[in-house]
Amino acid sequence: MFSKISPAKLQEEEESQIDINSYIASSDSFVFQSGAGAGKTYALVESLKYIVNKYGNTLFRHNQKIMCITYTNVAANELRERLGASQLVKVSTIHERIWDLIKDYKPQLVEIHKVKLNEEISLLEQKLNRDDNFRAYRELNKEKKEQFQKIMLDNKDNFYKVYFAKAREVDELFGPILSDIPNILKNKDKFRRTVSAIYKMSDYEGCLNMIENKEKGFHQVIYNSKYNRDRLQKMQISHDTLLEYGLTLIQKYDLVKQIIIDQYPYVLIDEYQDTSKNVIEIMSTLNKYASEINRKFLIGYFGDAVQSIYENGTGKNLGEIHSNLYSVIKTFNRRSCKEVINVTNKIRMDSIIQESIYDDSTGGSVKFYYGVRNNVNAFINKYLEEWNCDGENPLDCFFLTHRTAATYSGFGDIYEQLSKTEKYKVLYNQLTTELLSNDITKLGEIPRFLYNIIHFIEKFKSRNTPIIQIYDDLQFYEEMTFVELQEVIKLLGQINGTTLGDYIISISELYNENENIKLRKIIDNTLGIESITYESIYNYLLNSLFPDIKEDKYKNAEEAISNLLDIDISSYENWYQYIQKDNPSVKEKINYHTYHSTKGLEFNNVLIIMENNFGTQKDLFNFYFKHYDNEGLENDELIKFEKARNLLYVACSRAIKNLRILYLDDIAEIKDNITEIFGEPLEFSEITKNVHS
DNA sequence: ACCTTGTGAATTTTT
C-alpha cells in the first residue's frame, strides 16, 4: 500500500504548483483549495521556497519580506521548522503580525479607540431604551434615573458584595438605600444587568475624559493577548478588536496601506477558512489599493471551505469579501486509502472529488455501526483487539465533547468534581481550557499544581524511564551529582498510595522526615507552595477552588476537596496522558480526542463515536443525514447542515487506513442516506455474559 | 395568567 505513484499523476500534481508559481510570478492573488490530506502545507512551503529562490535577491535589496500567516502558534512553529531559518520569510499568527504592523500608530489608534468607546456607549444607551431587562429603569423619570445612577456609583463595593447572593440579601442591603425607587429592585436579575450597564457606561465615559485630559497611560492602546475580552476603559483590546482596529486603520490611512504593501509584497495565508472575515477584508483592501497605485502585491490563500469548523471563520465566504481571486484546485490525496477517500468524497459533495495519488491505495476499510451508549467500551475493545493496537499502531478515538472524551479516557471523576467547585461554577467555560488544554502553559492554577505532582510521580514510578532521562529531568529541578541522584531516586521510590491524597501524604512524610537537602529542594520546586504538609495542601486546594467561601457552605466545600483527594491516582494519570497526547514521546495504544482538536492531524485507525446532539444543538447529525440529498436548504437550516457536514468531514478524513463510526441514536429515518455514504449500517450490540452489568 | 426566583444542565476552538 502507498508505494506506487505513476509519473503521469506526479506530473499532474506538479502542474498545480506550476499554476501557483505562475500566479506568484504575475502578482495575481489566488486561492489554493484542496480537500483533506492533499498536502496544503506542502504547497505553501513550496510556494515560499519559489518566492525566495526567484525574488530573494530583489527582496533583500529593497529590505522587503514575505508575510506568512498561520492560524495557531503551534502551526507557526511547525512551519518555521519546516522552512528552516530564513531572514526573508516572517511566519506568525495573524494577531502577532497585525499588532506589529499597527502598534506604532499610537495617536491614530487612540482616535479609533475614542470612536469605539462612543459606539459602545450608544449601544448601551440603545439597550437601556429597548431591552426588556431594563424596563424598570426606563420607566423612571430623568431625575430618578440620575438619582439611581449616583446611588449605585457610590455603592460599587456593596453591589459586588451581593452580586452572587440570593434575592433576600440584595433586598436587605439595597432596600433601605433605594427606598425612593422600589420598583427597580423587584427583579434582582434585571437589577444586576441594569447596574452593570450603568457601570460600564460610566467607565467608558471616564476613559474618554482621561484621554481628553491627556492623563498618564491614556495616550496609547495596548493589545493584551492574555485576556480574551476587551478592557476598553483600561485602553486594552483583545483579539477580535485588534483585527477590527487594524482594518479601520488600514481603511482610513493610505500611507499605512502603502507602507505595508512596500514592506510585504507577498502574503501567504494558511487555513484561510478559519481566519476572521476582518483579516480577509484587510487583505482585500490592501490588494485593491496596490493596484490603484500600481504596486506589485500578491496574496495567496491556502485552505478548504469544507473544513471550516469554527463559527467566526471566513468559511465559504472568501470570494464575497475578496473578489477576483484566481483559483487553483488540487484533487489528489496523499493521506488516505481508497475506501476512506470514497466516503469523504460523498460527504463533501462539491466540485473537489479526490483521488489517491497512489496506484496501490486499496487495503483500508470503512464501516458504519449504530448502537447504544452502554456498548461504547465494548466497541472500542473490539477494535483494539481486531486491529492489534499497541503503542506503534495506536487506536485513535474521537468524541464530540471533552466531557465524554474525559469519561472514556478514565478521568471523568476529576472533571466532575472540579466542575462542582465554586471557582469553576462561576467560570464554567474556563474548566475545559484550564484542565484540558493541549498547551500546558495554559493550565489553570490548580490543574497546574496537580500536573506537577503527577508529572513528578510519573517520572520516578515508571521503571521504564531510562536513568539518564530521570537524571535530565531531575537536573531541571535541582543540579546534583550522580551519587546524589542515586540516593534521591532511592528515596523517591518510597512514595506510594492508591489515591491522590495517599500520594500527598506520602510525599509530605518523605519531605518532613528526611534530612536529604537535595530531595527537599526537588519537592519544594515541584509543588511550589510554602509549606509541605497534607493540611497545608488541603487548605491550598480549598482556598483556590472555593475563594470567598461563606460559613454555611463550608461543609460542601470540604467535602468537594476530600472527594478530589479520594480519586484514584490512576484517574490523574489518565488525565495526564490525555493532555500529553500530542507529545510524540508518549506512546499509548489508545488516544482520545474531540473532533475539533484533530484538525490537521492524521491517524491509521480511527473510531468516531457520534452522538446526535451537540450541546444546545439538538438533532445535529440526524438532520444532516436526513437532508443529505436535499439542495433546498436555506439560512439557519443550511448553516446547521453545513456545520454537521464539515465536522463529519474533518473527523472522517483523518483516517489513513481504517475508519469505524458508532452512531448512538435511532437510524430508522436516515438509513438509506447512511447506506449511500458509508454502505449498509450494521447494528453493534454486545451480548454480555455478566448478568449484573 | 403572569412574574420572580432558584436551580441545574449545557459548550468546539484559537488568538
Place this chain on the structure above:
DNA sequence: TTCACAAGGT
C-alpha cells in the same frame, strides 16, 4: 453564559 423548568408569589 444562557436556557429550561419547577415552585411559589401577586
